[in-house]
Amino acid sequence: MLDLILKIWRQSHPEQPGQFVTYPMSGVAPAWSLLEVLDQLNETLMQSGQAPVAFDSDCREGICGSCGLLVDGMPHGQAGVTTCQVYMRRFHTGQTLTLEPFPGFPVLRDLVVDRRALDRIMAQGGYISVNGGSAPEANSIPIAAETAAQAFNAATCIGCGACVAACPNGAAALFVGAKITHLSLLPQGQPEAGRRVQAMVAQMDAEGLGHCSNHGECAAVCPQTIPLTVIARLRRQYWRAWW
Ligand code: FES
Incomplete structure (x- = not known):
């Protein structure tokens, strides 16, 4: 199990200024994806009456394109995969992960962009x-x-x-x-x-x-x-x- 520090961009509204908020996370399984870590964090935040971190996801298998974040300054955080396919086994205990919304798009809330x-x-x-009609014979x-x-x-x-x-x-x-x-x-x-x-x-x-x-x-x-x-x-x- 890993102990990580998440430094996450929090912004409640497109017109409000945002800021980084730091969340220590302990007991992170190496097999968890980054989005599962955020799920776990949100459970904890909601249990203590705090607003969960907003982020996008859908398929969670790298095919819908909805989950993009900056992880330590890099889109998706790892070459050749989407954010939902970034697994904690790549990181070591005590490491700080900085999560930000994608630049180049307006921020809607926290990590969600338009x-x-x-x-x-x-x-x-x-x-x-072109009206392609029904599927033509392959050849x-x-x-x-x-x-x-x-x-x-x-x-x-x-x-x-x-x-x-x-x-x-x-x-x-x-x-x-x-x-x-x-x-x-x-x-x-x-x-x-x-x-x-x-x-x-x-x-x-x-x-x-x-x-x-x-x-x-x-x-x-x-x-x-x-x-x-x-x-x-x-x-x-x-x-x-x-x-
Ligand atoms: S959630 Fe669909 S690509 Fe990541």
Whole structure:
């Protein structure tokens, strides 16, 4: 069992100033996930009449993208996984874990941020409007295996926002690049590829998200290991769409 110190950002309202509050935690099992530690802390806080720490989670298995936090200054706290997959066995007794909400998004409460900007970008083009009908016979539209693999890899983006949180510019380029790559590599997504990229980039600008300047922090923390090449594809498609 571990004894840990949690230093957690507490903020009761978007308009109120926040502050770090320190919570000693003892008897933490190495097999617990970070979210289970927060669950345990919240049980204790509620039993003593205090407000629990607000944080987001849903699937708790790395596929919904809702649980993002900064852990010791790093989105999700560990490369290649989401916050819900960070386990206490990585830490040693006496260690302090600093938990903060993702930067780049407005704080709603404690560790919960408003990531609807990503939803609004998706609404501008993160879909295909071709009527695909029922599922076609698998070999009726030949697609190279490498192309299918690239599209599938890009489609694994779970929209957690870690790329925005990690980027010094607060850019959503890796997120948008993943969606553009996922949809435009396959034949069904190509007819509206130009309109899609223009609309999604315009919405990204409207949300006040920054632009990529090749830091690469986004790809380094992406739990789905989406590569920087999707940003190169985004740029190529964007300029091709204008010309
Ligand atoms: S709770 Fe779904 S990815 Fe963490």
